[in-house]
Amino acid sequence: MAKIKGAVVIDKDRCKGCDLCVVACPADVLILGQEVNGKGYNYAQVANSDECIGCANCGYVCPDGCITVYKVKL
Amino acid sequence: MDTLEIIKPENKVYGKPRLMNDNPMHYCPGCSHGVVHKLIAEVVDDMGMAEKTIGIAPVGCAVFAYNYIDIDWIEAAHGRAPAVATAAKRLNPDKMVFSYQGDGDLAAIGTAETIHACNRGENIVIVFINNAIYGMTGGQMAPTTLLGMKTSTCPYGRNEHLNGYPLKISDLLVQLEGTCLVTRETVHTAAAIKKAKKMLRKGFENSMNGKGTSVIEFVSTCASGWKMTPDQSNKWMMENMVPMYPLGILKDK
Amino acid sequence: MAEEVKLMKGNEAIAHAAIRYGVDGYFGYPITPQSEIMETLMDEKPWETTGMVVLQAESEVAAINMVYGGAACGKRVMTSSSSPGISLKLEGISYMAGAELPGLIINVMRGGPGLGTIQPSQADYFQTVKGGGHGDYRLITLAPASVQEMADHVALGFDLSFKYNNPAMILADGVIGQMMEKVILPEQKTRRTEEEIRKAQPWAALGKSADRERNVVTSLELDSAAMEQNNLRFQKKYKTIEENEVLYEELLCDDADYLIVAFGSASRISQKAIQMARNEGIKVGLFRPITLWPYPAKALNAYKEKVKGILTVELNAGQMIEDVKLAVECKTQVEHYGRLGGIVPTPQDVLSALKEKLIK
Incomplete structure (x- = not known):
């Protein structure tokens, strides 16, 4: 069976740390980090890139359009 | 496979819509407006109508909608967006015209304009953000505020004797012959967002096919006004808002 | 047609x-x-x-x-x-x-x-x-x-x-x-x-063509410095209009000892009144502003030392009279005659008012 692997790129400068992508991710790929961006937000980060399945749920729910999602079939 | 090998243009499955520009949005973290903006930008682009679309921005949090989607915009006076849209569409029948309005704009100060534009069956789309509160002015009571819900102008909770009842305006608009599509959606999950996008597209297609007015209500959150986190807001919305404003198609003719 | x-x-x-x-x-x-x-x-x-x-x-x-x-x-x-x-x-x-x-x-x-x-x-x-x-x-x-x-x-x-x-x-x-x-x-x-509108009104919201930025029609500007600039631009425009677009009509004003200033229907009644006055030997002229803004203040100013008095005839309690007084810098007597509540005066009423208020 073909395995699917995804990758997420987060525009950390646009991110407002709302956490909705973290909640939406079914694979616990994302976290809000300790670091803050230029606006003082704890921006979202990829913590477990290996788990990403490229479902793009994080991208859909992001109100600020910060997330780009890529996916390949292995 | 290494992440860097996956991140290539040919593997992209989701990204910021082409018509959304890079202006940082003024909305609070987790605000539903941003997701609805993205959907409009996607639908307009998918339909190939970027050069023929005119958006009417309201007064309220979405007053600056015109800063984020790269189409032509007209900023209306409070509540008057359906009247502005009426003229824009009647004078330019080949254009795709929509108004974008919050609950105060659409269901309080602009009730007359909303009802009469819908009753005339103007070939426009009305995008209605219902988060049961006035966000822009700092969290006052809206016509759609739930009974018992606290806002800065009903600090002890909305009381029907003092404030009347939550206004289910979309149910009223269903009754009008001029509306062709009235639906209630949410944008709190990817699945809900995909469904909402289909409804939005249907509304825009209706407007170009001369079918009448389409009203797409988005039951939404206002994390700042509700004084919750965005995630808590979504949960509160599903538990409290949705029973009062049930989701799904109310009218489709 | x-x-x-x-x-x-x-x-x-x-x-x-x-x-x-x-x-x-x-x-x-x-x-x-x-x-x-x-x-x-x-x-x-x-x-x-x-x-x-x-x-x-x-x-x-x-x-x-x-x-x-x-x-x-x-x-x-x-x-x-x-x-x-x-x-x-x-x-x-x-x-x-x-x-x-x-x-x-x-x-x-x-x-x-x-x-x-x-x-x-x-x-x-x-x-x-x-x-x-x-x-x-x-x-x-x-x-x-x-x-x-x-x-x-x-x-x-x-x-x-x-x-x-x-x-x-x-x-x-x-x-x-x-x-x-x-x-x-x-x-x-x-x-x-x-196409003609897009050319003549390039700011119009008619759909964003690929060759320009999006057009946004708005009166909103939260940045006070920018809003002040907007206002200064408006004021400059208003000044240009005041300098270039004033319209008025003068009737028998050249030799007039008195002027009636009136617009719209009041000017038509006044036109008859000045004829009646002249039949009685009173030299009255009619000055009729056609643009009320911009107001023909400069043209009226020319009469400030030429006439003995000015009567404004208005179907109101005395509104334009303020602009007439400003225009003539109060250097000549300015009085008002008007009827209220939907009453339209007769030319005789106007003539009587002229005599009573200015000639005595």
């Missing part, structure tokens, strides 16, 4: 002139004494000939915001109402001024305040030329005194409003709106194409 001579009401003349000018849209709400404007348009069905849109709105508020929407698309759009309805439109007019949108508003004045009366009045002078709506803005104001001018001011109002991207108003009254006179209607002009 070629040029045509017709007999009709002032209100009807406005409707016919609008169609013939190539107006794109009319949005209105019925109110006496101007309902014939929309009735005539509906009867003429211009949407079948020129393509002009005519729509009865749900309120005056909706109608002016339809005008705002149409104007934002670069179209020639108009509305009409009478005093109480104009009060409702003032928010929209302020927004048009703030967004620098052209458009024509017609006020066929009736007596106020409140619901008042349906009879003629000129009591909306302050409302029209001193603001009315909120903010530092000016409204180009034309005061027709005949059915012919009702027709002519449609074209003039649109021309001025598009020249300066500013709303314009025809400030008529129930007399001018309802009376019938001979009128020469201009020949039919064709409505402009979208």
Whole structure:
């Protein structure tokens, strides 16, 4: 069976740390980090890139359009 | 496979819509407006109508909608967006015209304009953000505020004797012959967002096919006004808002 | 349609002139004494000939915001109402001024305040030329005194409003709106194409073409420094209008010992009054402002040491008199005569007032 692997790129400068992508991710790929961006937000980060399945749920729910999602079939 | 090998243009499955520009949005973290903006930008682009679309921005949090989607915009006076849209569409029948309005704009100060534009069956789309509160002015009571819900102008909770009842305006608009599509959606999950996008597209297609007015209500959150986190807001919305404003198609003719 | 001579009401003349000018849209709400404007348009069905849109709105508020929407698309759009309805439109007019949108508003004045009366009045002078709506803005104001001018001011109002991207108003009254006179209607002009509008009004929200940035029509600017600059730009524009667009008419003013200053229907009554005065050997001239804003202050100023006194005749309690006093720097006696509540004075009333207040 073909395995699917995804990758997420987060525009950390646009991110407002709302956490909705973290909640939406079914694979616990994302976290809000300790670091803050230029606006003082704890921006979202990829913590477990290996788990990403490229479902793009994080991208859909992001109100600020910060997330780009890529996916390949292995 | 290494992440860097996956991140290539040919593997992209989701990204910021082409018509959304890079202006940082003024909305609070987790605000539903941003997701609805993205959907409009996607639908307009998918339909190939970027050069023929005119958006009417309201007064309220979405007053600056015109800063984020790269189409032509007209900023209306409070509540008057359906009247502005009426003229824009009647004078330019080949254009795709929509108004974008919050609950105060659409269901309080602009009730007359909303009802009469819908009753005339103007070939426009009305995008209605219902988060049961006035966000822009700092969290006052809206016509759609739930009974018992606290806002800065009903600090002890909305009381029907003092404030009347939550206004289910979309149910009223269903009754009008001029509306062709009235639906209630949410944008709190990817699945809900995909469904909402289909409804939005249907509304825009209706407007170009001369079918009448389409009203797409988005039951939404206002994390700042509700004084919750965005995630808590979504949960509160599903538990409290949705029973009062049930989701799904109310009218489709 | 070629040029045509017709007999009709002032209100009807406005409707016919609008169609013939190539107006794109009319949005209105019925109110006496101007309902014939929309009735005539509906009867003429211009949407079948020129393509002009005519729509009865749900309120005056909706109608002016339809005008705002149409104007934002670069179209020639108009509305009409009478005093109480104009009060409702003032928010929209302020927004048009703030967004620098052209458009024509017609006020066929009736007596106020409140619901008042349906009879003629000129009591909306302050409302029209001193603001009315909120903010530092000016409204180009034309005061027709005949059915012919009702027709002519449609074209003039649109021309001025598009020249300066500013709303314009025809400030008529129930007399001018309802009376019938001979009128020469201009020949039919064709409505402009979208290409012509895109070229002439590059700011219009007509859909963002790939070769330009998006157009945003708004009066909102939260940055105070930028908002001050917007206001300074408006003020500069208003000054240009004041310097270039003043219109007035002088009748027998050259040898006059006294002047009557009056606009609209009051000027017609005054015209008869000055003839009667001259028959009695009193040399009176009539100065008729045609633009109420910009006001012909410079032209009036020339009389400050030439005449012994000025009488303003207005169908109100004394509004334009303030501008006349300013214009002549109070260097000559300025008095007011007016009737209120919808009463129209006779020429004899005016002559008697002139004698009583100025000649004694």
